Amino acid sequence: xxxxxxxxxxxxxxxxxxxxxxxxxxxxxxxxxxxxxxxxxxxxxxxxxxxxxxxxxxxxxxxxxxxxxxxxxxxxxxxxxxxxxxxxxxxxxxxxxxxxxxxxxxxxxxxxxxxxxxxxxxxxxxxxxxxxxxxxxxxxxxxxxxxxxxxxxxxxxxxxxxxxxxxxxxxxxxxxxxxxxxxxxxxxxxxxxxxxxxxxxxxxxxxxxxxxxxxxxxxxxxxxxxxxxxxxxxxxxxxxxxxxxxxx
Numbered sequence: 001x002x003x004x005x006x007x008x009x010x011x012x013x014x015x016x017x018x019x020x021x022x023x024x025x026x027x028x029x030x031x032x033x034x035x036x037x038x039x040x041x042x043x044x045x046x047x048x049x050x051x052x053x054x055x056x057x058x059x060x061x062x063x064x065x066x067x068x069x070x071x072x073x074x075x076x077x078x079x080x081x082x083x084x085x086x087x088x089x090x091x092x093x094x095x096x097x098x099x100x101x102x103x104x105x106x107x108x109x110x111x112x113x114x115x116x117x118x119x120x121x122x123x124x125x126x127x128x129x130x131x132x133x134x135x136x137x138x139x140x141x142x143x144x145x146x147x148x149x150x151x152x153x154x155x156x157x158x159x160x161x162x163x164x165x166x167x168x169x170x171x172x173x174x175x176x177x178x179x180x181x182x183x184x185x186x187x188x189x190x191x192x193x194x195x196x197x198x199x200x201x202x203x204x205x206x207x208x209x210x211x212x213x214x215x216x217x218x219x220x221x222x223x224x225x226x227x228x229x230x231x232x233x234x235x236x237x238x239x240x241x242x243x244x245x246x247x248x
Contacts, residue, residue: 009081026067045239067091069097097113126226129187152166160179201241
């Protein structure tokens with residue numbers, strides 16, 4: 001199994017984001033993509049990562065294969081890659097992942113594969129009556145704004161606007177994002193839909209904005225939240241976040 005990326009930043013930035021939430025992961029290599037589904041150690045958030053074969057300049061996966069990797073170590077190696085590097089990945093006979101960075105020089109790193117005992121993670125079946133698609137930076141800015149007030153944030157859809165708010169002991173912040181050419185709000189219900197989530201987790205997830213310009217937010221009343229960052233023909237980076245209860 002070997003593959004080559006002309007744009008190393010795609011993998012580098014993806015692993016940088018994923019490693020903020022997950023310490024170890026089982027990567028599945030199929031003929032169509034590289035996939036990772038993992039829970040954070042606290043079982044609060046799930047990461048769904050898919051890097052499509054069309055993103056690679058060379059992609060040889062004769063048969064489906066799974067490997068376990070320490071994501072902190074992988075991140076440290078990928079941080080050494082430069083924008084003009086050609087990145088080559090290969091699983092060696094020594095049970096290691098060889099990572100080669102080629103430009104004016106050739107740098108080679110070997111990362112040991114690890115055995116993961118936990119069962120394979122499956123994406124839960126969730127039904128969302130509300131979906132909002134908006135510029136990724138708009139969500140990032142809103143969460144940064146309310147983050148100075150409290151540790152949790154409320155998402156609410158009221159008719160044609162998304163309201164992101166937070167309340168502290170004495171302070172309050174509220175950001176209204178109205179539907180327009182860039183923001184599309186879809187709702188299957190006329191009732192008010194509201195849920196609360198951890199700002200700490202959201203800030204880690206929203207680092208995916210450096211990979212995709214648009215984010216899709218799906219949620220329901222006191223129900224998990226899903227964020228989807230997509231780049232056509234390249235990648236999908238999604239997150240599922242458990243809600244916070246009102247009395248925590």
